[in-house]
Amino acid sequence: MEPHSGHDDTTNSEDYDTEAPGNGAPPKTPQWVYWMRRILALVIVGALIVLVVFAVKAVLNVFSSDEPEKQSTSSATTDSDKKKDSTQEPATPTPDETTQAAQRPQACDPAQIKLTVSTASKELPAGTPMTFTLQASYKGEEPCILDVSAQETTVTMYSGEDRIWARSDCDATGSKPMYMEKSAKATLNIAWDGQRSTKKCADDRPLAKAGTYRVVAQYETAKSKDLVFQLTK
The missing domain is CATH 2.60.40.10 (Immunoglobulins)
Structure with missing residues (x-):
């Protein structure tokens, strides 16, 4: 007869459940965290778009600020040309015009x-x-x-x-x-x-x-x- 140690391996053995919490498996992310991340990503993208739009407008304003100076310069040139034209003597008739005038009866x-x-x-x-x-x-x-x-x-x-x-x-x-x-x-x-x-031309004429x-x-x-x-x- 073998000696009996007094310890029952069957009753003292430990069974591990691999799906139980705390046994090494990562926990599932809560649903609200997932939506918060998506919302935050959309906010960041929207902010970047707004910044790009403002930057483009600023560049356009810089270029358009030069236009009034160009237009005022052009207007001043036109006014000076008109003043020059008003002081010029009448155009001398061309030979063809003179010939045509001479040929008229x-x-x-x-x-x-x-x-x-x-x-x-x-x-x-x-x-x-x-x-x-x-x-x-x-x-x-x-x-x-x-x-x-x-x-x-x-x-x-x-x-x-x-x-x-x-x-x-x-x-x-x-x-x-x-x-x-x-x-x-x-x-x-x-x-x-x-x-x-x-x-x-009187009406009453004899x-x-x-x-x-x-x-x-x-x-x-x-x-x-x-x-x-x-x-x-």
Whole structure:
């Protein structure tokens, strides 16, 4: 029989639970710590973004601060240029402009204009309207402009030295330029209502009385021969 030590190995043996706390396994991180770490990381990233934005704005402000000086310098230069331009003499016409101006037809020389006045009948009852035909003939070589308006090419009626009527008295129309070439003729029909007229073209105008009358046309110094006609009772 083997000796008995008095100690029971079965009852005194220790069993280790490897999953129990304090046996070498790392503890689990609490959920709130995990979220705090994520929030802190986002805050740090946001702060860095804000710092970058402010830094970029600061750099842009440095560059943009130079612009007003450039603009003020440009404005001052422009103002000085305008002052220089205002003091400069008018530009001299170029040769082409001078040539074109010289080539434009000028007003006809009255020495080259021949005027004639005619009428269909040289005897009419007093108070009867008449039509005078005015013809202007050009004898010059170069083309010119003839103003046949009532104010520039006049037609006037007289009885002796008494001024009876004038084409320009009641005709307020403006310039009537006509292009005249060599040997050109301009013809106008001018109506007379049989009444006297004044330069103010009064409404109440008496009829011309029976008698002998003459009509003459004039363009500056060029004058027609007198057209003589009779008004009868």
